[in-house]
Amino acid sequence: MVSFGDVKAAHDRIRKAIIETPVMTSLTANQLANCSIFFKCENFQRIGAFKFRGAFNALSQLSTEEKARGVITHSSGNHGQAVALAAKMLGIKATVVMPKNSSQAKIAATKGYGATVVFCEPTVLVREETTQELIESHKYILVHPYDDPKIIAGAGTAAFELINEVGTLDVVLAPVGGGGLISGTAITTKGLCPSAKVFAVEPEQANDAYRSFKSGKLYPSINPNTIADGLRTSLSELTFSIIQQHVDDIITVSEDEILEAMRFLWERMKLVVEPSGAVPLAGLLKIKRQVSNQRVGIILSGGNVDISRIFDHWHKEITK
């Protein structure tokens, strides 16, 4: 498993490599939810998401021999960029397997951090097979996006900084996809504020964690259809067991609720946050009667979202 001590050790290990992201507050948000909210802004983290914390924590603990072999991961999103950048900073060769229909921006960013990108057909099965073949032929070290105690401990350092900065909290919310962030967040929160409640928030359209939590049996995510692209993955045995032990409840939110929370963050708080990052605020607004006048921490997990459409529109405006 993963302990609170692992999170503290991870923070000591990665603190010089990460950005200690700001905590933001908003009177308007506090009025809306009738509580005091502290937003930990991981959209300002390196590569634009909390994922860098876990990737750097895992890669920096590889042995010299493992570092020489190089690392591999499969990801269409933030984890691939996080592994690419952490590897670059540590002088390790990285390979990222990406679905061939990934956006040009994501491919460019991953390559920009110096990783070798290998394209495959856009199915989970092919992605895993391609990765496995490369591991067998090149002896690469696999860096899993969440099913790894070092990744989970790294993810927990965001809540660690948040609570160290603002003091005791009554409630902490984080999104749940594969479960790495919520696991690290829950372990850290219970370590620093034992009486605080920890809520995971999940899209209704990808509610495998909710169903697993309520039934006590691990369900996979089947054809999740949510705008929160970072939360389409399934829990692992490891993250499920941590969630069962440390998370108080799982709240599900609709696509409309996600978009409404995201719009609030952009329009009122001036924060570019990706849909997955807006999910915990959507969850908080749903349970606001339960948390009135409490001190609430929210992990804004990332800000990587395609803004081409609005800039293409503005570009047309200035050239017409």
Next chain:
Amino acid sequence: MVSFGDVKAAHDRIRKAIIETPVMTSLTANQLANCSIFFKCENFQRIGAFKFRGAFNALSQLSTEEKARGVITHSSGNHGQAVALAAKMLGIKATVVMPKNSSQAKIAATKGYGATVVFCEPTVLVREETTQELIESHKYILVHPYDDPKIIAGAGTAAFELINEVGTLDVVLAPVGGGGLISGTAITTKGLCPSAKVFAVEPEQANDAYRSFKSGKLYPSINPNTIADGLRTSLSELTFSIIQQHVDDIITVSEDEILEAMRFLWERMKLVVEPSGAVPLAGLLKIKRQVSNQRVGIILSGGNVDISRIFDHWHKEITK
């Protein structure tokens, strides 16, 4: 005129009402411009722009008799909201004259801060006449958006906080429209770092300040056609004379350059910044050879921009 002492006094006066906005840095931005940039994020200021500083500074100095009469301004943008909120916080009745084609979001925000909105035909002449009539019939106090030493001193408090936080700077850049922000910024910068250079940055499509500065003769802005809607106004005699005395040069930037800088701020730095707020970064990128390895301050003036289009698109995506 306005002195550095006026800015310090303004900061003492308004410090409990304003947000001391964060200063952000970005390794990617530093690499791009080959210098160390400190962004003063006034998009996180109350009402989403630096304008609140001047409005609160001016309104808080009204006499009891003036406060009882109430204040008025004409504005289609940030200044109207700033006056409305400052008036609400100080218990003063505020009237804002707005063009009847103002966006619903701006009208709602201004009313939301408790101001009475009076609509008029969308021309500068009618706006001024309508305001004048209301002043004559109601004895309201006019709060000009920039042609006022108290507004200028308040605007200067952003640079005051920036330099106090990060230390001596070699260069400071701010956008120029009516000239209130650049005037306050220049007075403050020369007061705290006498050897620093201050550059005003202006859209080519609204280059009245540039032409005035270069010719020594005050030109008005005629039919400015720029996406940077906060910078379409003309200098006043007061702001022009401060600029002539304290600003080292004026840089003009194209519409493409503004949009490119704005996209960088959104995509890489995760900051929702309005076009006017991106103008100084566009200017810096234009003169980067001149500032290599220097310490550069940038005032990101605001973040109020209509994001309906991209959210309407996402809303269609989730409902299809």
